[in-house]
Every structure is written in structure tokens, then in C-alpha cells.
Amino acid sequence: MTSPRTRLDRGRNALGPALELVHTGRAPTRSVLTTELGVTRATAGAVAAELQTLGLITVDAGPGAATGGQGRPSHRLSIADDGPVALAAQVHADGYRAALVGLGGRLVATAPPSPTVDADPAEVLRAVVATGAALLRDSGRTCIGAALAVPSAVAEPDGTALNPLHLAWPVGAPVRRIFTECLAEAGITAPGYCGNDMNLTALAEHRHGAGQGARHLLCVATGHHGVGGALVVDGRLHSGSAGLALEVGHLTVDPDGRPCHCGSRGCLDIETDPRALLAAAGREPGPEGILLDQAGDLVRSGYPADPTVRDATRTVIDRLGLGLAGLVNILNPDRILLGGLHRVLLEADAERLRAVVEERSLWGRSGSVPVLPTSLHHGGLVGAGELAWQHVLDDPLTALTATA
Incomplete structure (x- = not known):
């Protein structure tokens, strides 16, 4: 017989996979979630309830919910409208932009693009973070992470831009370190990440677009x-x-x-x-x-x-x-x-x-x-949001506890 402790651990281990299923639209109902996770209805219900308690999703058991496998109304699962967001930033040769990205790849708020990029990466990243910080203040949302998309190969694990060929930045600019420092200066305590813009666009298309x-x-x-x-x-x-x-x-x-x-x-x-x-x-x-x-x-x-x-x-x-x-x-x-x-x-x-x-x-x-x-209008920004959300998708409970 499965002990209560085992069921609890199993449910916690399923939080990340369950959130990713709802995040990518593959589990619109609790019935589908049960099938996709390969767990009991009780475990799926407990997992969905925990994600709702964390403020990530909503569980709708009211009339009109989608139908389950046996023709019974199934609890509808959707992204919480007022849930936390990621700060996403993208730098191009011709400007930069900041946005807030929620679960489901939703652009919650987008700032107008800036038409210039300084030759000093610190100046550019300080400006784009300030723009993002203003979006966060206006939204009143919790920020779970921030990520930057750049037109360069980004070396791991140090986060340096090895070949920003279409920017006037120096080769090997430590963009992740600079970005993280700019976040701290702006009072944003969430973790910061950095990635190649095309990589992040592909990730966004795979999860929410034509891929x-x-x-x-x-x-x-x-x-x-x-x-x-x-x-x-x-x-x-x-x-x-x-x-x-x-x-x-x-x-x-x-x-x-x-x-x-x-x-x-x-x-x-x-x-x-x-x-x-x-x-x-x-x-x-x-x-x-x-x-x-x-x-x-x-x-x-x-x-x-x-x-x-x-x-x-x-x-x-x-x-x-x-x-x-x-x-x-x-x-x-x-x-x-x-x-x-x-x-x-x-x-x-x-x-x-x-x-x-x-x-x-x-x-x-x-x-x-x-x-x-491709099908996403702002694929680079959505992809930067995906990068910032990844630690939450991997382990929602730990990530959100750390953020709180």
C-alpha cells in the first residue's frame, strides 16, 4: 500500500511536469493532466490544487468546463491572470526592448522599442533593465526571474558574448554578469539569465508557436x-x-x-x-x-x-x-x-x-x-521569458519559495 508520505513526494515531484503541461497548453483539463502525468485522479487533483495555491494556475470546476474521458465535466486548468511574471529583454543591432512575460508565453506588458544601442554593454543593459523595472512597478506583479536575448553566441557557464558581430560591443563581453548587476542596482532580486536570441526564439516557437x-x-x-x-x-x-x-x-x-x-x-x-x-x-x-x-x-x-x-x-x-x-x-x-x-x-x-x-x-x-x-511576433522576448521561467518549471515549489 502506498503511504501518505509517498503520495505527497510523488505529488511534489509532479509539480514541475504538471506546470509545464499547462504552460504549453497540453493539459487544458485535470483529466488530461491525469493521463499525461500517469498518476491517479487524486494525485492530479492535489498537484493542480498546489499549483493554484502557488498562484500559477486556476482550477475551474464550474459548469461548462471541458469534458473528461468518460463524458464527465472535468476541471479546467488555465494560467492565472494575475500570476507572477518574468522580465524579458532583447538587444538588437538597431535597438532594445523590454517586456513582462507570464506563463503560457503571454506578453503581459511591452515597452516601446529603443532605436539606439550604445557601444558600452553596461549602458545598454542598465537602460533596458530600468525600462523593465518600470513595467514591473506599473504591473504590481511578482518577478520570478529575468533573461536577456542577445545577437551573439553566449558561452556557458560564464555567460559571455563571444561574437557580437552586429553590435559595437567588445568580444567576450560578460553580459550575464553585467545584466545581473544591473538587476541588483534596480532592486530586482530575481535571478538573471542570458542567451542567444535565435536559440530563445526557437525555444518559444517550440513551446508556443509553429514548432x-x-x-x-x-x-x-x-x-x-x-x-x-x-x-x-x-x-x-x-x-x-x-x-x-x-x-x-x-x-x-x-x-x-x-x-x-x-x-x-x-x-x-x-x-x-x-x-x-x-x-x-x-x-x-x-x-x-x-x-x-x-x-x-x-x-x-x-x-x-x-x-x-x-x-x-x-x-x-x-x-x-x-x-x-x-x-x-x-x-x-x-x-x-x-x-x-x-x-x-x-x-x-x-x-x-x-x-x-x-x-x-x-x-x-x-x-x-x-x-x-515562424508564428510568434515577439519570439525573442517570449523566448527570454521562457529562459527566465525555466527554474520555476523545473521545481515550482523551491523556486517560488526562494523568490518569496
Whole structure:
């Protein structure tokens, strides 16, 4: 017979998995939670009640709740509307932004973007934390953690930005330490984290966007500059031994192509970003902060009617397809998501892009690798929120007790 103590320990051990199921929308009712956890109804009920006591979810047993497996009304589980939040921050080459992110990947509050980034990372992070602190004060919410998304590989475990190529920051800037110090200066006692923006976008898409349900999810995207990539395996980011995996931007797609800032030639990073498309179409690039919109608008308005835009778009699509094919051969993902300008290229001519991937990759020929657009509008911020929430998802009771 199972002792009361054993049942209690089992319930506590299930708090994290249960919270993640509700967080990702996979357990909308207590009946589904019972099945997914593989526990008794009593244990599932106790777990849900504990998460509600912690202020993380709500349990609705009233009429109209979703139906359970036996046709009986089942308690509906949802994210608490007034629950705690994470402070999420993102730095781009053209600015920074702060937001509050709740469970379920919900953006509770978002500050307007700042259009400038100082060459001193401490100045930038102090400003973005101050913006986030103001959001927290206005919201009155408890902050469980803070996380920063940056356009650079972030070395683990020290949290240094090894190659902020599109920022004027020094190589090896200790961004996590600076970010944590800025949080303390602002009176935010929650733990601070830092990660690569593309990695965090992929994590957000896997949990709340177009990547839901994929076991091996590959994300590739380009913003105003360069190309980033990330891989999520069984719900966890594959970041390599030191956090530096999936620097896909420096995969060669044209050996005779343009010199890349990494020292090589013809990299995906420099052959498939907005500048590459504008150059191929004979267009002068505009200011730094509008390159993505400029290239995207050109494709949307000129493809396929304008011959120059058509040829330029097809050239960049073919380069992108070649790079994706190489990644498919190495990683064998079961889904690929494209963001930024790459999403626009997919929407412009999905058939051509998919044909290149299929022709040039072994696994792509099976037709079993869907190539889809990303779906989250602020994927980097949502992903930073995911990073900040992770210690709570792992052990809600300990994390929230420490925060209190």
C-alpha cells in the first residue's frame, strides 16, 4: 500500500511536469493532466490544487468546463491572470526592448522599442533593465526571474558574448554578469539569465508557436543583418558543450561569394540576409534599422512580376535552400521553421525553396521535412521569458519559495 508520505513526494515531484503541461497548453483539463502525468485522479487533483495555491494556475470546476474521458465535466486548468511574471529583454543591432512575460508565453506588458544601442554593454543593459523595472512597478506583479536575448553566441557557464558581430560591443563581453548587476542596482532580486536570441526564439516557437509537437526542431532566421540558427531536441535547446552550437550563419553556400566578417567567403550569414537580396536586386540599402522591412517589402511587391526582383529573390532562395539542405543532412530535423526575411522568401515561393532542399539533401528527398514560417511576433522576448521561467518549471515549489 502506498503511504501518505509517498503520495505527497510523488505529488511534489509532479509539480514541475504538471506546470509545464499547462504552460504549453497540453493539459487544458485535470483529466488530461491525469493521463499525461500517469498518476491517479487524486494525485492530479492535489498537484493542480498546489499549483493554484502557488498562484500559477486556476482550477475551474464550474459548469461548462471541458469534458473528461468518460463524458464527465472535468476541471479546467488555465494560467492565472494575475500570476507572477518574468522580465524579458532583447538587444538588437538597431535597438532594445523590454517586456513582462507570464506563463503560457503571454506578453503581459511591452515597452516601446529603443532605436539606439550604445557601444558600452553596461549602458545598454542598465537602460533596458530600468525600462523593465518600470513595467514591473506599473504591473504590481511578482518577478520570478529575468533573461536577456542577445545577437551573439553566449558561452556557458560564464555567460559571455563571444561574437557580437552586429553590435559595437567588445568580444567576450560578460553580459550575464553585467545584466545581473544591473538587476541588483534596480532592486530586482530575481535571478538573471542570458542567451542567444535565435536559440530563445526557437525555444518559444517550440513551446508556443509553429514548432509545437516537433521532436527535432530546426529554426533559421535573418533580421536586419546575418543569419542565426537553433535546434530544439525533445523540448530542450541543443546548445553544445559550451553553449555555442548551431552557428549556422557561417555555413558556406557559395565558395566564390562575398567575404564574410568571420574570415570565410560565401557564408549563409552574408549571402541570404537583407543586404544580400537588396544587392542582388540592384537596390541601395536604407538605414540600418529598416533593412529587413525594405527587403521584405521589395519581395512582396515585386515577386514574381518584376524580372530583377524575381531573379534576385530566386538567387537568394537557392542559396538558402542549399544551406538548409546541408543542415538537414547533418541534423535530420523533423521540422524547419524560417523567420525574418527567410519567412518572406518561403511565403514568396515555397515550392522553389522546398524543391532545392529536397534535391540537395538526403533526408529531404523523403518529403518528410516540413518547412514552415515562424508564428510568434515577439519570439525573442517570449523566448527570454521562457529562459527566465525555466527554474520555476523545473521545481515550482523551491523556486517560488526562494523568490518569496
